[in-house]
Amino acid sequence: KVREVLTEDEVRAMLAVPTGSYAERLDRLAVELLYCTGARLAELATAALAGFDQGPGALRVIGKGNREAFLVATGPTVDSIRIYLKERPGGTGGAQGAEAFLLREGGSPLGRQGIYRAVKRLARSAGIQKRVYPHLLRHSVCTHMLARGCDIRVLQRFMRHKSIQTTTLYASVSDRLLKEAHERFHPLGNQPNFTPPVSDDKLDPTKTPTRIWP
Numbered sequence: 001k002v003r004e005v006l007t008e009d010e011v012r013a014m015l016a017v018p019t020g021s022y023a024e025r026l027d028r029l030a031v032e033l034l035y036c037t038g039a040r041l042a043e044l045a046t047a048a049l050a051g052f053d054q055g056p057g058a059l060r061v062i063g064k065g066n067r068e069a070f071l072v073a074t075g076p077t078v079d080s081i082r083i084y085l086k087e088r089p090g091g092t093g094g095a096q097g098a099e100a101f102l103l104r105e106g107g108s109p110l111g112r113q114g115i116y117r118a119v120k121r122l123a124r125s126a127g128i129q130k131r132v133y134p135h136l137l138r139h140s141v142c143t144h145m146l147a148r149g150c151d152i153r154v155l156q157r158f159m160r161h162k163s164i165q166t167t168t169l170y171a172s173v174s175d176r177l178l179k180e181a182h183e184r185f186h187p188l189g190n191q192p193n194f195t196p197p198v199s200d201d202k203l204d205p206t207k208t209p210t211r212i213w214p
Contacts, residue, residue, distance in 0.1 A: 004130060005140040011035055013126035022087060022105045027118035029084050030102060030110060034137040037071035038159050041134040045112040047101040069160050
């Protein structure tokens, strides 16, 4: 059974939480990477600096089953990574602990607990009432991409699911979103007097879906 997922607006709200310090920017990057790449917590926590290739914007990690995998980032997230690397302790290498991709200001790895706390902090700051944890961002991006029409075989490869059956589990969530949209916006739907908020364009079939990233 697929767990409850975040909406696109909830993800946007988490990524829009103001950042002033290095620690806050690091937290935001960790959350952005979890959502953008569909990374598992262990993959991101153990990612090495040497595994990042700025050209294609890919981060090599050790995935489930001890298999090598590549996390692919979108252009805006690659830009976020480049900005991070400029202020990362030790620059792009040479400092103690520099083998870890995500480093705290003091030079120690952010690690699993640090990433987990980053997710919880941004969710709380964004006013999200759901139980939010790192893997929920993975569930969410898979559901969002499927709902936006991504080919399920392509999505299987992106999510690194061994079986296509695992990927199809998310179809039930996307089908539910489609049903809700049909009921809300079709003239013969069950809520004829419902007026959707102006900002709620992701379910409006007359509009082009907005980008996740500003």
